[in-house]
Amino acid sequence: MINSRSYFPHNLARIAGSVLAAGAAVGMLASLEGCARVPQRDREFLSDPIMQRQEDPMESGLESHDMPRREGAVGGSSGSGGGCGC
Amino acid sequence: MLNSAPRFPRAARLRRIALWIALALGAAQAGESGSVLDLKYEFFRDRNKVWNHTPAFSLRTALSRVWSLGWEQEFDVVSGASRRLGADKVGQFGDRNLDAVSGASKVELRYSENPSLTYSNKGTVVSGSVYVSRENDYISMAPAGSLAMDFNDRNTTLGGSYAEFFDDFRPTGAFTGMGGKKRIRSLGGTLAQSLTPLTLVGLTGTWINSWGFLGHPYNPPMDVSGAMMTEEVPNTKQAGAVSGQIIQGYHLGDLLGSANLDYRRYQDSWGIKSGTADFKVSQYYSESGYIRLRARYYNQTGALFAKTAYAGTETYRTGDIRMFPFTSFLVGAKASDAFPDSWGKSAFLPDRWDLKFDYMLRDTRGDKVGADAGEPRSIRYQLYGADEYYLQGVVMAGLTFNL
Numbered sequence: 001m002i003n004s005r006s007y008f009p010h011n012l013a014r015i016a017g018s019v020l021a022a023g024a025a026v027g028m029l030a031s032l033e034g035c036a037r038v039p040q041r042d043r044e045f046l047s048d049p050i051m052q053r054q055e056d057p058m059e060s061g062l063e064s065h066d067m068p069r070r071e072g073a074v075g076g077s078s079g080s081g082g083g084c085g086c
Numbered sequence: 087m088l089n090s091a092p093r094f095p096r097a098a099r100l101r102r103i104a105l106w107i108a109l110a111l112g113a114a115q116a117g118e119s120g121s122v123l124d125l126k127y128e129f130f131r132d133r134n135k136v137w138n139h140t141p142a143f144s145l146r147t148a149l150s151r152v153w154s155l156g157w158e159q160e161f162d163v164v165s166g167a168s169r170r171l172g173a174d175k176v177g178q179f180g181d182r183n184l185d186a187v188s189g190a191s192k193v194e195l196r197y198s199e200n201p202s203l204t205y206s207n208k209g210t211v212v213s214g215s216v217y218v219s220r221e222n223d224y225i226s227m228a229p230a231g232s233l234a235m236d237f238n239d240r241n242t243t244l245g246g247s248y249a250e251f252f253d254d255f256r257p258t259g260a261f262t263g264m265g266g267k268k269r270i271r272s273l274g275g276t277l278a279q280s281l282t283p284l285t286l287v288g289l290t291g292t293w294i295n296s297w298g299f300l301g302h303p304y305n306p307p308m309d310v311s312g313a314m315m316t317e318e319v320p321n322t323k324q325a326g327a328v329s330g331q332i333i334q335g336y337h338l339g340d341l342l343g344s345a346n347l348d349y350r351r352y353q354d355s356w357g358i359k360s361g362t363a364d365f366k367v368s369q370y371y372s373e374s375g376y377i378r379l380r381a382r383y384y385n386q387t388g389a390l391f392a393k394t395a396y397a398g399t400e401t402y403r404t405g406d407i408r409m410f411p412f413t414s415f416l417v418g419a420k421a422s423d424a425f426p427d428s429w430g431k432s433a434f435l436p437d438r439w440d441l442k443f444d445y446m447l448r449d450t451r452g453d454k455v456g457a458d459a460g461e462p463r464s465i466r467y468q469l470y471g472a473d474e475y476y477l478q479g480v481v482m483a484g485l486t487f488n489l
Contacts, residue, residue, distance in 0.1 A: 037241050042283040045335050050344045050368035053288050058124045058144045071414055072407045075352025075360035
């Protein structure tokens with residue numbers, strides 16, 4: 001069988017480009033740290049559930065597993081394997 | 087070799103489930119204070135009356151000041167599983183409710199466990215877990231680990247994650263022998279930064295490398311005459327995804343609210359690109375209760391080798407609906423609140439409840455492409471016409487116990 005590495009090399013270059021762009025963005029974001037320092041006494045709202053990156057981790061976990069198969073999508077969530085119930 | 091018959095009698099399966107729950111509750115009672123039990127019940131139903139019941143629980147219990155144990159348990163009972171072929175089992179007129187994605191028609195059970203051990207001390211969190219999932223035709227096992235560190239006076243969090251899936255797909259019925267083993271290696275990195283007392287931003291990058299049997303033979307491709315053919319897909323796939331997130335808080339009077347925008351780009355070596363925009367607005371209506379409104383948009387292109395009909399000479403061919411372009415929209419609402427203190431405090435009384443409803447609309451643009459090209463209609467969209475939509479609703483109810 002033909003290996004997809006040789007079959008779609010241009011896509012690999014694009015993926016690598018995306019990852020490099022992400023790395024650059026991470027670097028830019030990290031450089032903000034010097035001017036973005038919120039004191040502990042002012043972090044009350046940042047610790048509230050509705051200010052979290054995952055407001056309800058269990059709900060997010062169920063969705064990242066279930067959504068791809070219900071939607072029939074490949075890249076819509078972080079779920080990457082683990083069976084589908086389908 | 088797996089077959090379609092249940093591998094465990096139903097009574098034995100229920101006893102195992104009860105034992106897991108008893109052990110989990112026992113561990114929570116034995117552990118230090120700080121144990122939390124989340125119960126969720128999810129119900130899904132689509133336009134074709136395919137349904138899915140998913141009861142699940144998540145238990146986190148503190149073993150010491152820095153160590154904690156987690157256990158996530160999930161059960162799926164689905165009515166569209168493991169597609170079969172036969173005059174009475176194919177198509178929307180076959181007296182069977184078929185899943186629109188998999189084309190499957192059987193009622194089956196899937197169950198998964200995910201025990202985890204976490205070390206958390208002074209802004210450093212290290213976690214390891216082992217995920218195991220079993221269903222009639224699919225077994226998956228995935229060890230995983232993650233590390234996250236806070237620095238810059240806890241304003242910056244840098245994290246990394248690793249997971250390796252060992253999957254085994256054993257199709258049944260007319261598709262017996264068409265599966266195989268699959269490995270998926272996932273690497274992720276995350277950076278989160280608080281910019282103001284009401285602003286948080288995050289960036290996540292994920293790299294996924296898959297190899298082995300990557301197909302889905304339940305939806306065979308078709309040739310120009312409409313005859314079914316064997317699916318052939320590459321045996322490796324590399325994928326990358328980048329997502330950015332911004333959470334902005336605000337106040338309505340004394341009550342906190344937040345707007346959360348998440349955008350994700352995905353691309354893989356089969357030629358599929360996708361974009362996901364997810365927007366949520368949450369607003370407290372009391373000291374403990376809030377509502378959340380959500381809108382999500384998803385769009386993907388098709389795999390380079392995906393066609394609605396094949397000549398038979400192609401190296402790769404697939405009829406898997408997931409390999410074709412489409413767009414979907416989702417709107418949803420969620421409410422969560424604490425039970426009144428007047429109920430009293432007990433390990434058997436929940437502290438919070440939550441309820442959500444999501445409604446999704448998925449178009450069939452992929453089939454329209456084939457129809458425009460004068461190709462015969464593909465079996466993958468046998469449920470709906472080219473100008474129709476696939477609709478589904480999800481209800482989830484949850485209870486949280488602080489044990």
